[in-house]
Amino acid sequence: MKWNESLQKTFGWYFNKNVLPYWCILLLDTIVVFLSYLFAYWVSNRTSTTYENRFALFYTALFFSALSWVGARIFKTYSGVVRYSSFVDLMKVANANVVTLMISIICLLAFQGFGVTALSALSPLEMVAALAIATLLMWGIRITVKMLFDNMGSKKAAKRALIYGALTGGVGMAKAIRMQNPVQFELHGFITHNHRIKNMRLMGVKVYTLEDDIAAVIEKEQIEAVLVSPLRVNEFRENQKIQDIFINAGCKIYMSQDAREASVKNGELSDDEVENMQLHEVEVEELLPRQEIKVDMESVGKLLSGRRVLITGSAGSIGSEMVRQVAAFKPAKMMLVDQAETPQHDILLMMAHNYPDVPSEVVVTSISNQSRMEHIFETFQPEYVFHAAAYKHVPMMENNPSEAVKNNVYGTKVIADLSVKYGVKKFVMISTDKAVNPTNVMGCSKRICEIYVQSLNRKQKLEAEAAGKKDYTQFVTTRFGNVLGSNGSVIPLFKEQIKRGGPVTVTDERIVRFFMLIPEACKLVLEAGTKGNGGEIFVFDMGDPVKIADLAKRMIALSGAKNVEIKFTGLREGEKLYEEVLNELEGTKPSFHEKIRIASVREYDYEKAEQEIEDLVEVASHFDNMETVRIMKRIVPEYKSNNSVYEVLDKA
Numbered sequence: 216m217k218w219n220e221s222l223q224k225t226f227g228w229y230f231n232k233n234v235l236p237y238w239c240i241l242l243l244d245t246i247v248v249f250l251s252y253l254f255a256y257w258v259s260n261r262t263s264t265t266y267e268n269r270f271a272l273f274y275t276a277l278f279f280s281a282l283s284w285v286g287a288r289i290f291k292t293y294s295g296v297v298r299y300s301s302f303v304d305l306m307k308v309a310n311a312n313v314v315t316l317m318i319s320i321i322c323l324l325a326f327q328g329f330g331v332t333a334l335s336a337l338s339p340l341e342m343v344a345a346l347a348i349a350t351l352l353m354w355g356i357r358i359t360v361k362m363l364f365d366n367m368g369s370k371k372a373a374k375r376a377l378i379y380g381a382l383t384g385g386v387g388m389a390k391a392i393r394m395q396n397p398v399q400f401e402l403h404g405f406i407t408h409n410h411r412i413k414n415m416r417l418m419g420v421k422v423y424t425l426e427d428d429i430a431a432v433i434e435k436e437q438i439e440a441v442l443v444s445p446l447r448v449n450e451f452r453e454n455q456k457i458q459d460i461f462i463n464a465g466c467k468i469y470m471s472q473d474a475r476e477a478s479v480k481n482g483e484l485s486d487d488e489v490e491n492m493q494l495h496e497v498e499v500e501e502l503l504p505r506q507e508i509k510v511d512m513e514s515v516g517k518l519l520s521g522r523r524v525l526i527t528g529s530a531g532s533i534g535s536e537m538v539r540q541v542a543a544f545k546p547a548k549m550m551l552v553d554q555a556e557t558p559q560h561d562i563l564l565m566m567a568h569n570y571p572d573v574p575s576e577v578v579v580t581s582i583s584n585q586s587r588m589e590h591i592f593e594t595f596q597p598e599y600v601f602h603a604a605a606y607k608h609v610p611m612m613e614n615n616p617s618e619a620v621k622n623n624v625y626g627t628k629v630i631a632d633l634s635v636k637y638g639v640k641k642f643v644m645i646s647t648d649k650a651v652n653p654t655n656v657m658g659c660s661k662r663i664c665e666i667y668v669q670s671l672n673r674k675q676k677l678e679a680e681a682a683g684k685k686d687y688t689q690f691v692t693t694r695f696g697n698v699l700g701s702n703g704s705v706i707p708l709f710k711e712q713i714k715r716g717g718p719v720t721v722t723d724e725r726i727v728r729f730f731m732l733i734p735e736a737c738k739l740v741l742e743a744g745t746k747g748n749g750g751e752i753f754v755f756d757m758g759d760p761v762k763i764a765d766l767a768k769r770m771i772a773l774s775g776a777k778n779v780e781i782k783f784t785g786l787r788e789g790e791k792l793y794e795e796v797l798n799e800l801e802g803t804k805p806s807f808h809e810k811i812r813i814a815s816v817r818e819y820d821y822e823k824a825e826q827e828i829e830d831l832v833e834v835a836s837h838f839d840n841m842e843t844v845r846i847m848k849r850i851v852p853e854y855k856s857n858n859s860v861y862e863v864l865d866k867a
Contacts, residue, residue: 240292241284241287241292243356244283244287244292244308244349244353245280245281245283245284246280247349247352247353247356248279248280248283248312248315248345248346248349249276249277249280251345251346251348251349251352252272252275252276252279252280252337252341252342252345253265253272253276254345254348255337255341255342255344255345255348256272256276256336256337256341256345258344259338259340259341259344268336270333271332271333271334271335271336272336272337274333274334274336275333275334275335275336275337276336276337278334279315279319279322279323279337279342282315282318282319282322283311283312283315283349285314285315285318286310286311286312286313286314286315286318287311287315289311289314290307290308290310290311290314291307292304292307292308292311292353304357305354305357305358308350308353308354308357309350309354312346312349312350312353313346315346316342316343316346319342319346320339320342322334323335323337323339323342324339372397372398373397373398373399373400373401374399374400374401374439374440374467375400375401375403375436375437375438375439375440376392376400376401376402376403376438376439376440376441376442377402377403377404377405377406377423377432377433377436377438377440377441377442378402378404378405378406378441378442378443378444379406379441379442379443379444379447379451379457380405380406380407380443380444380446380447381405381406381407381409381412381417381422381444382407382409382412383446384444384445384446384447385405385407385417385444385447386417386418387444387445388442388444388445388471389402389405389417389418391494392442392494399494400440400442400469400494402418402420403420403436403438404420404421404422404423404432404436405417405420405421405422405423406422406423406424406425406429406457407422407423407424408424408425408450409424410424413427425454425457429457429460429461430460430463430464433460433461433464433466434464438464438466439465439466439467440466440467440468440469441461441466441467441468441469442469442470442494443468443469443470443471443497445470445471448470451502452502458502458769462769462772462773463772465772465775467496467773467775468496468497468502468773469494469495469496469497470494470495470497471493471494497773498706498773499706499766499769499770499773502769511742512738512741512742514742514745514746515544515741515742515745515746516543516544518599518745519541519544519546519599519741519745520544520545520546521545521546521547522546522547522598522599523546523547523548523549523550523595523596523597523598523599524541524546524548524549524550524597524598524599524600524601525549525550525551525552525591525592525595525597525599525600525601526538526541526549526550526551526552526600526601526603527552527553527582527600527601527602527603527604527630528552528553528602528603528604528605528645529551529552529553529559529562529577529603530553530555530558530559530561530562531553531555531558531603531604532733533603533645533733533736533737533740534553534601534603534604535558535562535565536733536734536736536737537601537603537737537740537741538551538562538565538566539565539569540734540737540738540741541601541741542566542569542570542573542575543570545572545573546573547574548573548574548575548576548595549566549573549574549575549576550575550576550578550591550595550597551566551575551576551577551578552578552580552582552588552591552604553578553579553604554579554580554581554582554604555579556579559577559578559579560577562577563577576595578591581622581626582602582604582622582626582627582629582630583621583622583625583626583629585629588629588630588633589633592633592634592636592637593637596637596638597634597637597639598639598640598641599639599640599641599643599744599745600630600634600639600641600642600643601643601645601740601744602627602630602631602642602643602644602645603645604622604626605622605623605626605627605645605660605661605664606618606619606622606623606657606660607647607657608657609649609655609656609657609658609787609788610787610788612655612656612657612660613655613656613657613787613788613859613861614788616656616660616835616840616843616844616847617835617836617838617839617840617843619656619657619660620660620831620832620835620843620847621832621835621836623657623660623661623663623664624660624663624664624667624828624831624832625828625832625835627644627664627667627668628667628828628832630642631644631667631668631671631690632671634688634690635671635675635688638688639688640686640688640689641688641689641690641691641744641745641747641749642668642688642689642690642691643691643692643693643740643743643744643745643747644664644665644668644690644691644692644693645693645740646661646662646664646665646692646693646694646752647661647694647695648694648695649661650662650664650665650694651694652853652854652855653851653853653854653855654854654855654856654857654859655788655856655857655859656844656847656861658854659847659848659851659854660847662851662854663828663831663847663850663851665692665694665752665816666819666824666850666851667824667825667828668690668692669690669692669750669752669816669818669819670818670819670820670821670823670824670825671690671821672688672689672690672749672750673750673818673819673821674821675687675688675689675690675749676749676750687749688749689747689748689749689750690749690750691743691744691747691749691750691751691753692751692752692753693739693740693743693744693752693753694752694753694754694814695731695736695739695754705728705763705766706766706770708720709766709767709770710770713770713771713774713776713779716776716779717771717776717778717779717780717781717782718779718780718781718782719767719770719771719779719780719781719782720781720782720783720784721763721764721767721781721782721783721784722763722783722784722785722786722787723783723785723786724764724783725762726762726763726764726786727760727761727762727763728760728761728763739753739811742811743811751813751814752813752814752816753811753812753813753814754811754812754813754814764781764783767781768781785858786857786858787858788858788859788860824850827846827849827850828850830846831843831846831847831850834846841861841864844856844861844864845864848861848864848865
């Protein structure tokens with residue numbers, strides 16, 4: 216009974232519809248071997264002898280053709296998709312036929328020895344010739360099918376493309392696009408830095424170098440798309456000249472979404488990565504030049520794993536990424552605070568879906584709600600606090616200085632004081648480059664926050680030293696510029712304006728900004744925050760500044776939109792042409808990371824800083840904007856308003 220069930224299962228598998236394509240390939244290969252045996256015998260013995268021995272020849276060829284299944288089974292020559300055949304598949308066919316030849320000759324000699332004439336019509340030499348012919352034919356069938364598939368009608372809709380990068384990465388990408396169904400890209404050349412293969416042909420197309428006239432190549436070959444090898448992404452980002460050639464020619468630029476970091480480091484792509492490579496049309500932020508930032512996340516993870524972590528501003532651009540990165544380290548519990556209800560609800564859903572094993576509490580409240588925050592600290596007892604909550608929009612805060620003071624300054628004081636009261640190990644505040652030589656209310660409010668947490672750290676340190684204690688709440692500040700794609704940043708705004716047909720509004724033709732990716736910025740915050748000793752202001756190397764007008768032009772060109780105008784509207788209230796991360800009196804010292812410097816800033820007395828902030832908060836509570844800003848300027852003497860109603864205070 217068991218034997219019958221086993222037999223039924225075997226036949227059921229071999230003859231089900233899912234295995235049918237395998238059988239088709241196997242039978243086709245078997246027929247090729249059978250006909251090759253007949254042909255080899257006929258060439259060796261001619262027509263008359265072949266006819267006389269036709270029955271013995273038929274049975275011999277049939278038996279040894281069936282015997283070819285042994286080699287096919289060992290090397291699984293039937294399991295590949297013929298239209299995607301590669302060199303590896305051709306080698307499998309050759310190896311399978313070598314195994315078949317060896318077994319067949321052994322069987323043939325045995326048959327001849329025992330006088331089995333019905334199965335020994337062929338000679339060993341004829342068998343060698345037959346299987347050599349069969350191998351060539353099987354290769355030919357696979358190559359022909361692949362060529363027909365590659366050149367069939369679906370290419371009519373395919374974009375004519377160049378691949379930036381050759382050899383390992385470029386060839387891997389070329390294989391990936393040729394495996395697409397339907398075909399999206401038709402390869403017409405490679406662009407390489409390797410001069411040794413210049414003007415050679417790779418996978419049937421020409422190889423160009425950057426010294427060639429690429430614009431002329433694009434025009435001649437009617438190129439519509441450029442695919443960037445995953446191993447050449449950083450080089451491509453740094454080469455603004457080649458980018459502009461492609462963009463100005465109207466080419467779409469594509470990069471791989473699935474290039475694994477390990478593969479890029481090793482300089483190779485695995486077969487699985489090639490097969491699963493997904494290409495996407497790049498956004499302008501992916502082309503901004505920046506160096507790869509490497510962060511020691513393992514050491515950060517060791518410090519945060521199993522800890523209670525509180526994050527303010529958890530629904531914002533920076534805060535939400537901080538939530539994701541911290542959650543990956545499996546803290547003991549997370550307390551997530553933000554006053555924006557709908558985005559905070561999204562964080563709640565994200566935590567439940569992506570990090571169900573991380574205990575978390577998502578709270579909707581303001582950091583300036585002192586009694587609510589007291590209750591949170593008392594019940595949660597955080598060990599690490601990452602303070603990302605802040606009002607950040609310059610024009611909005613210029614019109615609402617009292618709210619900037621209440622949320623940014625008083626809210627930070629509330630969180631900082633509670634951190635000391637409840638024994639937080641480390642408090643990490645996220646500041647901004649607009650706090651340096653501020654020209655607006657928002658930047659000044661963040662500078663006041665820096666002053667307070669630094670003076671509080673100094674007070675804690677002096678008291679701990681006097682008492683002979685080592686442990687006290689350490690306050691660390693991180694300062695960086697704009698992050699790409701954050702809420703309210705220029706890139707989402709420009710995208711929306713381009714979609715509407717323009718105009719794209721830029722405040723001034725000369726204005727420049729520093730940019731960094733949100734995940735990169737958050738990694739640096741985590742490393743600076745966890746490794747800082749307290750009292751530091753860490754300044755991030757933001758790379759080269761980007762001219763906003765040029766950014767707008769590139770976004771318009773990349774979008775393919777026509778007749779979109781760039782309109783210069785004039786600087787907004789409090790806006791600078793050039794952002795800074797240090798003022799002229801500050802220097803920097805190196806830190807544990809090449810992209811992080813420590814600002815050398817003046818130290819403030821805690822009692823004086825606290826009294827000034829209390830006076831500021833009191834004035835702000837009466838919503839007297841001019842008087843509020845007057846006090847802010849007194850606390851931060853370098854605050855000089857720009858293009859603002861508060862400029863009159865600088866003349867007084």
